[in-house]
Amino acid sequence: MKKLKFIITTSAYQQIVKTLGSKIPEQGGILIGKDGVITDFVHDEFAETSSSTYSLNINFLNPIIKKFKEDDKELLGIIHSHPYGCRKLSRQDQEYFAGVLNKAKDVDYLFTPIVFSAKQEEFHFFPYVFYKDGKIEEVELEIVPNDYDEFINKDEKDQKTEKPDPNVVEERKQLLVAIHQNISANSSAENERLLISRLVIILLLIWNLIVLMLGLSAIVLTAIYFIITKNLITF
Incomplete structure (x- = not known):
């Protein structure tokens, strides 16, 4: 066979x-x-x-x-x-x-x-x-x-x-390479956009964490201020 x-x-x-x-x-x-x-x-x-x-x-x-x-x-x-x-x-x-x-x-x-x-x-x-x-x-x-x-x-x-015909074969090879490169380029661009999106999300999370810590710090400092002020008045 x-x-x-x-x-x-x-x-x-x-x-x-x-x-x-x-x-x-x-x-x-x-x-x-x-x-x-x-x-x-x-x-x-x-x-x-x-x-x-x-x-x-x-x-x-x-x-x-x-x-x-x-x-x-x-x-x-x-x-x-x-x-x-x-x-x-x-x-x-x-x-x-x-x-x-x-x-x-x-x-x-x-x-x-x-x-x-x-x-x-x-x-x-x-x-x-x-x-x-x-x-x-x-x-x-x-x-x-x-x-x-x-x-x-x-x-x-x-x-x-x-x-x-060698010319036909070469033309076909070039066509297939062009198709492959085009798809690979599209895939690379999409991966790059995905990476940028992830970096933006991470930066936003870090920024929110910093804001949260600053907010907590302000609350703690305010509490300490009132405690000190109260003690001074009592004295």
């Missing part, structure tokens, strides 16, 4: 980076494509999520999947984000994907990648494949141009070995 690759078009990958890569974890969506190539990503905006779980909103996604079928495209996978550091599919993830595959008799596997959002640290992409027998495999990620038909698998179609 030929080893699988996670092949995705530039536009679909870019959409993942812009959505899941810039939002809090446990966001997700579906991966659509044909001939084993992911061409579209649909963000599941109305999913059931918590701080540690994600479940597809079937009522929202099913009509979209049916619409893609009219273009001979199908559901190839499910993607979602994890909190930074949790790079493996959780037990709940595995049970959920196993249930999906059990209902799909003609499907042997799903692409089930995990991503880390730049909202927390840096964006990372882990291209997993989940098989019907429960096997999980991390495969090679390959990002191709949107017009991938012009060169992908040409050695199989034409019995020739032809490499992609």
